[in-house]
Amino acid sequence: MLYPELFKQLEAVRWNMDTDIPWSSFDPARLSDDQAHTIKMNAITEWAALPATEMFLRDNREDSDFSAFMSVWFFEEQKHSLVLMEYLRRFRPDLVPTEQELHEIRFEFDPAPALETLMLHFCGEIRLNHWYRRAAEWHTEPVIKAIYETLSRDEARHGGAYLRYMKRAMGKFGDEARAAFAKVGVLMASARRTAQALHPTNLHVNAALFPRDTIQSRLPDPQWLEHWLDKQIQFDAVWEGKVVERILHNMSLLMERSFASVQELNRYRKELGAQLAAQPQPAA
Template sequence: MLYPELYKSLESVRWNMEKDIPWDEFDASLLTDEQAQTIKMNAITEWAALPATEMFLRDNRHDSDFSAFMSVWFFEEQKHSLVLMEYLRRFRPDLVPTEEELHAVRFEFDPAPPLETLMLHFCGEIRLNHWYRCASAWHTEPVIKRIYRIISEDEARHGGAYLRYLKKAIADGRQQFADMARGAVAKIGMLMAAARRTEKPLHPTNLHVNKDLFPRDTVQSRLPDPDWLERWLDSQIGFDADWEKKVVERILHAAGLLLGRKFETAQELNRYRKEISGRIAAAAGAAGETAPSAA
């Protein structure tokens, strides 16, 4: 069981909103209206940890270890939303999200293969770590710069925890289950490492997750400004090709650690995915079963 160890390690580095945020260093002259609006959007987006947690608990009822870890992840993710709202409450109270705006991003996600969802959120944590580091560099006001650095470090640690659970699944003694985990890592890793080829940023908050609510079935589509994310990345914080390259390298490196191979490109990871898919199909055929679709 990983939860006790992860709880202890995350508890040891947990930051305090009163003591670790330099509120008294705020400089109003260094915060623009444009920047303040982006803080509001991120505060609402972080609130979406609530429906994500509900999804994780629903789809992982079979895994009490991972479900227990959700208590830590949920607390720390909601704290991100809270600290951003506290910043606005202190310095731009006119932009504090309303309860209605927060509740709008709480909606049900369709069930999905748990291992694929886990890998998706692992990649999402890597991406958020880099987005927030880039945002910290873009901002000019010292307090919000510090906040973004702090929460970016949380996202990196969360990614590390998800990596541990993926590693645990791959180490499972049941060959077919372990291969399902390998297939999930390869499939989602390949898609997320190829994100630069898509028109929109690939992140859990920007993916369609409820077919009955389409097209308003992404977290971003339910924000007060649904087009905000692309504008924030492209023309505000300047998340350019160099930043994206760092994300891709981290995803491929992590996939290599999990799968025991070195991957230089998403195409190499895709070839591995096909190899694992073939192995799963062969095993299912030998057993007279239908090959699982997750790989």
């Protein structure tokens, strides 16, 4: 089991909201209304760990190890939402999300293949790590800068934990797992070709609720994410390239095969697809 070891590793570096956040360094002159608004939107977005955890537990009922790890991931992700709300409670109480605004993003996700979902969230952690690093650079107020730096490190650690479960899945499922990971890896590393930000909170997950079936579409300001990325933190081609590089680097380590570009990963995906198609199918 991976859960006991991962619990110890994450417990050893867990930060304390009261003592590890430099609340006394707050400088009101360095917090604009626009910046405070983005903090509210991120606080609500982080609350989406709640429906995501419900999805993970439902779709991984046969995997008690991974389901147990969800207790750690869920706690730390909800803590992200909580610390952002605590910042607003202290310094901009008019912007603290209401319970209804938080509850609005709790809806059921359609069932999806567990392996693909695992890879999707691994890539999501990489992307969020980079978004928060960039947000920490963009913000001018010291306390929120420190908070985003803290959250970015958590997201990197979560990505590492997901990678451990991906490696375990390859030992269990072989090429089936490799094909699922390569398929989603190609998608998530191809953000430059899409009109929307490729993150789990911005993907459609409930056909019956379409088009309001993404987390971002159910925020008080559904257009916030693109504005935050493009106009505010300016997550440009250089930063997007860093995300792609990390996805390809980790896929190279995982598959024990070098991928210098998304095109190379896509060719590998096609190879795996051909191999799986050629395998004899079990009798009905």
